[in-house]
Amino acid sequence: MSDCSRPAPLSSADDAAVPARSPAGEGPAARPSAKSRHNQWTRAKMVGFLRELAATQSVAAAAKAVGMSRTSAYNLRNRLQGQPFALGWEVALEFGLHALAQAVMDRALNGEEVPLYYHGELIGTTRRYDNRLAQWVLENPWKVGRHQIAREYSAGAFDALLERIEHAGLGWEAGEAVPGPGWPHAGDAAAAEAEGQFLRTSWYGAEAVEAAAKPLARRRRSGW
Numbered sequence: 001m002s003d004c005s006r007p008a009p010l011s012s013a014d015d016a017a018v019p020a021r022s023p024a025g026e027g028p029a030a031r032p033s034a035k036s037r038h039n040q041w042t043r044a045k046m047v048g049f050l051r052e053l054a055a056t057q058s059v060a061a062a063a064k065a066v067g068m069s070r071t072s073a074y075n076l077r078n079r080l081q082g083q084p085f086a087l088g089w090e091v092a093l094e095f096g097l098h099a100l101a102q103a104v105m106d107r108a109l110n111g112e113e114v115p116l117y118y119h120g121e122l123i124g125t126t127r128r129y130d131n132r133l134a135q136w137v138l139e140n141p142w143k144v145g146r147h148q149i150a151r152e153y154s155a156g157a158f159d160a161l162l163e164r165i166e167h168a169g170l171g172w173e174a175g176e177a178v179p180g181p182g183w184p185h186a187g188d189a190a191a192a193e194a195e196g197q198f199l200r201t202s203w204y205g206a207e208a209v210e211a212a213a214k215p216l217a218r219r220r221r222s223g224w
Contacts, residue, residue, distance in 0.1 A: 041068065041076050043166040046085055049073060050162060054092040057099070083172065084165045090151035091158055093144060097137075104134040141204070148204045153180040153195070160184075 045066040052062035060070040080086050111127030142148060154161050160179040177183060177191040181198060185191040199205050 039068075041072070046076075046088075047162045047166045050085075050088040050092055050165070053089065054095040054158070057093075057096040080170060083170055084161065084168075085170065087147065087150055087154055087178070088158075088161055088165055090145050090147050091154050091161060094148075094151045094155045095158075097141060097144060100134060100137060104131055104138060107131055107134070142207070149199075149202060150178065152202055152204050153198050154178060156181045157183050 045068060048066045049062045049068070052065040053059065056062060059073055063070045063073040077086050077089055108129070108131055111129045113125050114128045115122055116124045116126055137144065145151060157179040160183050164179055172178075175188070177185050178195075180194060182190070182194045185194060
């Protein structure tokens with residue numbers, strides 16, 4: 001691809017389906033019949049799952065919302081490691097961390113109301129300030145998810161990433177820019193500048209060791 005423009009939509013993207021499981025070693029599965037598609041991961045289901053995951057942080061609930069199983073969701077993510085869907089999963093986790101940070105701030109400042117009972121009767125409430133688990137999560141963000149810098153970058157363009165997942169190929173194209181601030185970019189130079197600017201201001205990048213802070217390397221890519 002000579003520039004970083006938005007990939008062209010597939011002719012049948014809305015109906016394209018991915019089997020919940022495919023035999024090892026086989027090539028792309030044959031197009032499923034309409035009758036069997038209820039048990040397939042379509043592009044629309046992928047997008048619906050990611051939106052629900054971002055909102056609930058529950059893989060089981062997100063999978064159920066699109067009529068799929070929790071196990072099939074993990075299988076799909078494992079099969080598409082390093083591809084747009086897996087990145088969307090990471091970005092959904094990032095939204096969860098943002099929500100956790102807000103909840104921790106609320107609990108740290110206002111505490112948690114706990115009912116007090118005496119002989120089975122409610123006699124009042126008290127405030128409890130115990131944020132040890134949430135504090136651990138916030139102090140160890142590198143232990144949540146797998147590709148923190150990439151998901152932080154794409155968190156600013158989540159809708160664009162979901163559009164990319166729904167309407168283009170399941171794999172990154174050669175030279176394709178990852179959706180992020182300012183996407184789609186006018187060309188390679190603009191994409192490189194956007195990524196460079198992000199890495200200079202990235203929270204995860206600032207905290208990462210040098211080996212973990214590798215460039216986003218716009219998907220000429222064996223992974224992130």
